[in-house]
Amino acid sequence: MNLVKQNDNISFRYSTLPSLILYEEPYKTKLSDKAKLLYIIILDRLKLSVKNNYTNDKNEVYIYLSRQEVQKILNCSDKTVTKSFNELISLDLIYEERTAIGKSIRIYVNKKDDIFIPFGKFTVINRKKYECTVGIFTSRR
Numbered sequence: 001m002n003l004v005k006q007n008d009n010i011s012f013r014y015s016t017l018p019s020l021i022l023y024e025e026p027y028k029t030k031l032s033d034k035a036k037l038l039y040i041i042i043l044d045r046l047k048l049s050v051k052n053n054y055t056n057d058k059n060e061v062y063i064y065l066s067r068q069e070v071q072k073i074l075n076c077s078d079k080t081v082t083k084s085f086n087e088l089i090s091l092d093l094i095y096e097e098r099t100a101i102g103k104s105i106r107i108y109v110n111k112k113d114d115i116f117i118p119f120g121k122f123t124v125i126n127r128k129k130y131e132c133t134v135g136i137f138t139s140r141r
Contacts, residue, residue: 015040015041015043015044016040016043017036017039017040017043018115020115021036021039021115022036026091027091030087030090030091031087031088031091032083032084032087034074034076034080034081034083034084035083035084035085035087035088037074037084038070038074038081038084038085038088039088039093039094041065041070041073041074042063042065042088042094042107042109043109045063045065046061046063046109048063049061049062049063056106060108061108061109062097062106062107062108063106063107063109064104064105064106064107065107066104066105067081067082067085070084092110092112093109093110093112093115094107094108094109094110095107095108095110096108
């Protein structure tokens with residue numbers, strides 16, 4: 001076996017999920033595990049759309065992500081994928097826009113205040129009490 005050693009310089013490509021999705025209501029109980037994974041995929045694609053300048057005339061970033069592609073990634077049925085999208089829509093995390101008949105659906109991510117924290121701020125979650133504190137990050141120089 002080739003096991004990781006103490007001195008190995010390991011780097012992973014990773015995706016993130018905002019902590020509030022796991023710890024805070026209504027997200028923690030109203031979103032299924034598949035919907036949470038779908039949200040991770042959507043946020044990951046959002047970074048790519050920003051990089052590729054996928055914006056509408058209002059400068060709002062959108063992504064393209066087909067149901068079939070999500071089925072392959074998450075290894076689940078169309079029914080499960082549709083349910084997961086509907087969960088995200090019902091909690092106002094995403095918005096779908098049909099552009100034209102036969103065209104791909106644009107997916108927009110809603111910048112909810114409790115999930116998206118402006119750059120420079122941080123969130124501390126006390127996992128015993130599930131309390132969340134938002135503050136400003138400052139350097140100790």
